[in-house]
Amino acid sequence: MNSDGDSGAIPPPSTTDDSSSVLLIPGLPNEVSRTILSKIPYAHHARLKSTSKSWKSALSSKSFLNALLTHNHNNLICIFPQHPSIATPYLFDVNAVAWCPLPPMPCNPHVYGLCNFAAVPFGPHVYIIGGSLFDTRSFPINRPSSSSSMFRFNIRDFSWENRASMISPRGSFAYAAISSSGEIVVAGGGSRHTVFGAAGSRIRLVEKYDVVEDRWEEMEALPCFRAGCVGFVERGEKEFWVVGGYSASRTVSRVFPVDEYCRDAVVMGLEDGVWREVGDMWGDGENVRAGKIVVGDDGGSPLVFMLDMNEILRYDISSNCWLYESRVPKKAPRGSLFGIVVVAGELYVLTHLYDDDFTESRRPRHYKKTGTMCFQIYNPKKKAWRTLVTKSPFTCHVDINSAVLSSICL
Numbered sequence: 001m002n003s004d005g006d007s008g009a010i011p012p013p014s015t016t017d018d019s020s021s022v023l024l025i026p027g028l029p030n031e032v033s034r035t036i037l038s039k040i041p042y043a044h045h046a047r048l049k050s051t052s053k054s055w056k057s058a059l060s061s062k063s064f065l066n067a068l069l070t071h072n073h074n075n076l077i078c079i080f081p082q083h084p085s086i087a088t089p090y091l092f093d094v095n096a097v098a099w100c101p102l103p104p105m106p107c108n109p110h111v112y113g114l115c116n117f118a119a120v121p122f123g124p125h126v127y128i129i130g131g132s133l134f135d136t137r138s139f140p141i142n143r144p145s146s147s148s149s150m151f152r153f154n155i156r157d158f159s160w161e162n163r164a165s166m167i168s169p170r171g172s173f174a175y176a177a178i179s180s181s182g183e184i185v186v187a188g189g190g191s192r193h194t195v196f197g198a199a200g201s202r203i204r205l206v207e208k209y210d211v212v213e214d215r216w217e218e219m220e221a222l223p224c225f226r227a228g229c230v231g232f233v234e235r236g237e238k239e240f241w242v243v244g245g246y247s248a249s250r251t252v253s254r255v256f257p258v259d260e261y262c263r264d265a266v267v268m269g270l271e272d273g274v275w276r277e278v279g280d281m282w283g284d285g286e287n288v289r290a291g292k293i294v295v296g297d298d299g300g301s302p303l304v305f306m307l308d309m310n311e312i313l314r315y316d317i318s319s320n321c322w323l324y325e326s327r328v329p330k331k332a333p334r335g336s337l338f339g340i341v342v343v344a345g346e347l348y349v350l351t352h353l354y355d356d357d358f359t360e361s362r363r364p365r366h367y368k369k370t371g372t373m374c375f376q377i378y379n380p381k382k383k384a385w386r387t388l389v390t391k392s393p394f395t396c397h398v399d400i401n402s403a404v405l406s407s408i409c410l
Contacts, residue, residue: 022054034058041096042074046158060157075344078102078126080404081394083114083133084151090393091408094343094375099393105151105160111135114147116171116192119406120184122211126153126406127163127184132171132191132200146170146191146201150209155408164214168205174231174242178270184209185219185270187242188226202227202247206268220273223266228259232295232302233270234317240268243281243304243315244293261288265320281321289313289322296342296407303380305347307340312347312378328376329385339400343407347378350405352398353389371397 024033037058040048049056058064077092084105091100105128117131128151132144146169152161166186173189185208192200202225207216222242229245246259265278282288291308304315306322314325332338332351339350353374375388392398 024054024058030058034064038064041093041098042076043091043093043096043098043100046100049158062156074409076408077341077343077348078119078121078406078408079339079398080117080119080128080406081398082402083112084128085114086112092373092390094348094388097388097390099390101393102153103158103160105153106162110137111147113144115144115402115404117147117404118173118175118186119404120175120177121406121408122177122179122184124155125211126155126408127151128153129175129184129186130166130170130173130189132193144171144191144193144200146189164209164216166209167207167216167218168203170203170205170227172200172228172245174226174229174245176231176233176240178233178237180237181270182211184211185231185240187231187240187268188222188229188245190227192227200227220268220275223275223277226262226266229262230293230295230304232304234267234302238270240270241302241317242266242268244306246290259290261290263288278320281315283321292338292340294340294342294347296345296347298345298380303342303345303347305340305342307338307349314380325380326378326383326385330374330376330387337401339403339405341405341407344409345380347380348407349376349378350374350400351376352392352400 024030025036045059049059075094077094078089079092080089081087085107086104088104089102091102093100111133114131114133118129120127120129131147133147134141135145138145148166148169150163150165152163154161170186170189171191174187176185178185185206187206188203190201190203204221204225206219206221208219209216224247226242226245226247229242231240231242233240243265244262246261248260249257250260251257263280263282265281266275267278268275289306289308291306293304293306296303305325306313306315310328310331312325312327313322316323328338328349333353336351341348351374353372371392373390373392377386377388
């Protein structure tokens with residue numbers, strides 16, 4: 001399926017009985033009707049498409065989406081609570097405070113429990129790449145194996161399609177989308193269990209994917225084994241940085257595996273494909289922090305944050321060190337962990353709450369069936385926090401620690 005070839009333009013009204021020729025809103029020209037529909041937040045479009053065939057054609061057209069991208073800024077958070085083919089993913093519109101369910105990813109009856117995958121936004125698509133999963137055809141079946149599969153979700157028409165698989169299967173890897181060349185670069189990774197993580201595998205291999213040609217190509221491998229890392233592009237998309245992660249493991253009392261975390265970063269020049277090592281990011285005698293790292297964009301410059309317990313650290317590229325930035329105002333309830341994502345230059349810290357966990361937002365008793373989602377939002381320019389609370393769309397409690405979050409700007 002190649003949905004990009006559909007122009008989707010709505011023809012002018014005519015006297016034929018073709019459903020695509022009828023007026024979108026009776027009494028109004030279609031141009032005016034499309035302008036009205038473009039003012040509706042994107043998160044509500046899926047429900048509006050069921051109104052009529054003409055509305056579905058209008059909201060799914062390429063020309064309408066291009067107009068939406070030009071005149072509106074829809075900042076979305078895509079949340080995958082677990083395996084996308086089993087649990088329904090959701091889009092959250094941070095401007096309209098609205099949720100939109102996504103259709104499940106195509107199911108493979110032989111695999112289950114996909115985790116540690118990457119959700120990479122690129123244009124009007126979200127690419128689900130790799131991950132760790134359990135395969136009924138492999139042995140032993142209680143240990144996850146790496147996945148090389150890739151699926152692409154089309155935001156325009158809400159459909160999934162299978163794309164070319166990676167050359168080397170992997171999960172928990174660094175990645176970056178390079179818009180100037182139309183490529184996605186992935187580096188490192190491996191496979192690991194969500195609970196017994198340190199016993200997982202690690203690789204050095206690097207690949208890049210051409211989104212137009214649907215083709216993977218090998219690149220120069222990392223200087224060392226590295227997994228659980230993050231990536232971003234810098235210097236006008238001429239450098240690919242890989243930060244954080246773990247390169248080796250050791251055992252405590254010769255029984256319990258423990259990760260050995262990387263103290264440095266590595267950088268690839270995308271023009272020559274050569275890696276160079278960046279020095280120690282931590283000061284003398286300072287322990288490596290192993291919190292969640294998230295990367296965002298702030299007007300072309302990367303924003304790299306680490307959440308370690310309740311503390312927010314920010315990576316300064318010029319000095320090659322982690323600096324204290326702020327502290328999350330409200331702790332996660334009942335020992336749960338936070339999810340983090342950068343949206344429009346702001347850090348969103350997500351947790352799943354129940355009504356009695358957030359005294360400032362009292363809800364009716366029936367809300368306790370699913371609880372609430374609490375977004376604590378940090379603005380790094382104003383050094384200020386604000387809070388956004390919304391009813392959770394999920395039918396059960398979400399493990400934010402293992403959920404995959406991705407930000408999309410339309």
